[in-house]
Amino acid sequence: MSSITTRDAPRGFSAAEYMTCLTGIVWREGLRFLHQRERFVSALVRPLVWLFIFAAGFRQVLGISIIPPYETYILYEVFIAPGLMAMIQLFNGMQSSLSMVYDREMGNMRTLLVSPLPRGFLLFCKLLAGTAVSLLQVYAFLIIAWFWDITPPPIGYLTVLPALILSGLMLGSLGMLISSGIKQLENFAGVMNFVIFPMFFASSALYPLWRVQEGSPYLYYVCEANPFTHAVELIRFALYGQINWISLAVVGACTIVFMIAAIYAYDPSRGLARRGPAGGEG
Amino acid sequence: MTSPAPIAEPRETPRLDPAAVPALSIDGVSHSYGPRRALIDVSFNVRPASFTALLGLNGAGKSTLFSLITRLFGIQTGRVGIFGHDVGRTPGEALRLLGVVFQPRTLDLDLSLTQNLLYHAALHGISRREAATRSAELLARIGLSDRAGSKVRDLSGGQMRRLEIARALLHRPRLLLLDEPTVGLDVKARADIISHVRQLVTEQGIGVLWATHLFDEIMPSDDLVVLHQGKVLAQGPMSRVITEAGAQDVNTAFMRLTGAQMMPGGGA
Numbered sequence: 001m002s003s004i005t006t007r008d009a010p011r012g013f014s015a016a017e018y019m020t021c022l023t024g025i026v027w028r029e030g031l032r033f034l035h036q037r038e039r040f041v042s043a044l045v046r047p048l049v050w051l052f053i054f055a056a057g058f059r060q061v062l063g064i065s066i067i068p069p070y071e072t073y074i075l076y077e078v079f080i081a082p083g084l085m086a087m088i089q090l091f092n093g094m095q096s097s098l099s100m101v102y103d104r105e106m107g108n109m110r111t112l113l114v115s116p117l118p119r120g121f122l123l124f125c126k127l128l129a130g131t132a133v134s135l136l137q138v139y140a141f142l143i144i145a146w147f148w149d150i151t152p153p154p155i156g157y158l159t160v161l162p163a164l165i166l167s168g169l170m171l172g173s174l175g176m177l178i179s180s181g182i183k184q185l186e187n188f189a190g191v192m193n194f195v196i197f198p199m200f201f202a203s204s205a206l207y208p209l210w211r212v213q214e215g216s217p218y219l220y221y222v223c224e225a226n227p228f229t230h231a232v233e234l235i236r237f238a239l240y241g242q243i244n245w246i247s248l249a250v251v252g253a254c255t256i257v258f259m260i261a262a263i264y265a266y267d268p269s270r271g272l273a274r275r276g277p278a279g280g281e282g
Numbered sequence: 283m284t285s286p287a288p289i290a291e292p293r294e295t296p297r298l299d300p301a302a303v304p305a306l307s308i309d310g311v312s313h314s315y316g317p318r319r320a321l322i323d324v325s326f327n328v329r330p331a332s333f334t335a336l337l338g339l340n341g342a343g344k345s346t347l348f349s350l351i352t353r354l355f356g357i358q359t360g361r362v363g364i365f366g367h368d369v370g371r372t373p374g375e376a377l378r379l380l381g382v383v384f385q386p387r388t389l390d391l392d393l394s395l396t397q398n399l400l401y402h403a404a405l406h407g408i409s410r411r412e413a414a415t416r417s418a419e420l421l422a423r424i425g426l427s428d429r430a431g432s433k434v435r436d437l438s439g440g441q442m443r444r445l446e447i448a449r450a451l452l453h454r455p456r457l458l459l460l461d462e463p464t465v466g467l468d469v470k471a472r473a474d475i476i477s478h479v480r481q482l483v484t485e486q487g488i489g490v491l492w493a494t495h496l497f498d499e500i501m502p503s504d505d506l507v508v509l510h511q512g513k514v515l516a517q518g519p520m521s522r523v524i525t526e527a528g529a530q531d532v533n534t535a536f537m538r539l540t541g542a543q544m545m546p547g548g549g550a
Binding site: 011012013014016017018020021023024025027028031032035036108110111112113114115116117118119122267 | 352353354356373374375376377378380382384388390392393397400401402403404405406407408409410
């Protein structure tokens with residue numbers, strides 16, 4: 001233990017210190033995830049139920065024509081796989097934000113925010129950690145889906161990775177932004193109804209958009225404007241080694257906007273301060 | 283980005299006498315939650331290597347003050363300095379000199395003792411190897427070495443508090459804040475924690491701000507700050523505060539100053 005030294009001048013933080021902090025936050029999030037096996041199982045069961053049951057029942061109803069990036073007729077299961085991958089990330093992003101509300105109520109968030117490193121950086125690390133967890137879930141899903149004859153080209157497993165990181169960051173920042181506005185844990189049920197379900201159903205996750213357009217042009221525009229649609233399409237094309245530039249641009253722009261807004265919302269002088277003391281007042 | 287990047291500034295204001303720089307300086311701080319005023323023009327200092335007790339009833343504003351010092355809330359009016367570093371302007375430099383034990387528990391219950399410590403070290407940019415050495419040292423010091431790999435959930439309340447104090451010391455701060463750290467502990471655990479923290483003051487020269495509503499945790503040699511309904515009513519060495527209030531002991535002095543009722547469980 002050191003004793004008192006003379007006063008030190010500001011020395012800032014080295015790149016190594018930033019790196020240590022980042023790996024520490026990701027490591028802790030990974031540990032917590034491993035300790036919550038139920039969370040992992042439910043994260044996997046949800047898309048698998050869609051894949052095994054919903055898709056099997058639905059494929060007779062909905063014919064899929066040949067649309068990019070697919071080069072042949074495909075089974076409905078193959079079509080919805082990217083949508084289900086994005087769904088895993090959507091739930092994970094919202095769940096991470098739920099855990100932030102929980103952390104804030106329980107005081108764990110204080111441990112993070114009292115770190116001397118810049119708050120924006122800390123929140124960014126938290127987002128990356130959440131995204132890393134979602135990658136574990138998505139790849140576990142892909143392995144199981146492979147046995148269900150969803151077999152994208154081998155290179156697709158690699159090319160989809162950057163797409164998944166970007167979409168994970170976008171959905172994670174959206175979750176963080178929402179969590180900053182939630183005062184209590186109970187309010188989170190509303191997020192399910194007003195964010196997760198509309199985003200998922202009004203997107204290209206379950207049906208190709210040209211089908212939607214035939215049914216309702218207005219819904220088509222809603223789907224087109226939904227960032228989740230573009231996350232799905234980005235993943236779909238990347239899984240077949242292609243880039244959907246429009247989706248890339250939309251997801252990239254949304255990530256930046258959501259992230260800046262989330263970090264702004266967690267600014268001490270604005271976001272948290274308005275709510276009064278967290279935890280015990282004394 | 284929310285806070286100015288704490289990049290080293292060459293134009294540092296020179297301070298000639300390091301002893302003259304207070305460990306913590308609170309200068310004209312006021313804070314409101316909407317119309318409710320939680321702190322009103324609060325000013326006091328904590329000297330290095332001193333034990334300062336922040337005495338106040340529940341709701342006096344102690345936790346709000348702690349949240350301002352630790353940058354959880356933005357400072358609305360006034361200034362908070364840690365060894366001369368302004369918390370509002372250079373939070374990074376200020377916070378790295380600060381260790382804090384909050385009133386609610388802030389440990390990861392499902393992680394082990396060591397994992398909790400390593401996570402905290404990482405948040406301060408301390409390398410893994412160094413962090414492992416320091417964690418082992420600190421666990422030995424608080425007598426929990428043999429529990430290093432157990433889950434925090436399995437610890438007693440007193441052990442958790444000791445772990446939180448060890449964690450707060452991991453990055454070798456020179457100012458330690460503790461917000462009612464003995465709440466909910468039995469007599470033995472309380473005494474252990476108080477003597478441990480007092481040792482830190484005498485042996486390592488750490489400045490301590492100890493928020494409490496329990497009079498028997500304060501000793502005559504301590505500095506005292508009496509906070510009541512958001513205002514500082516008295517401050518200085520405990521003996522002086524008592525004399526100035528025209529009282530015989532801290533209990534009476536506190537009640538004269540605040541006109542408060544005898545606190546259940548708070549009296550000597």
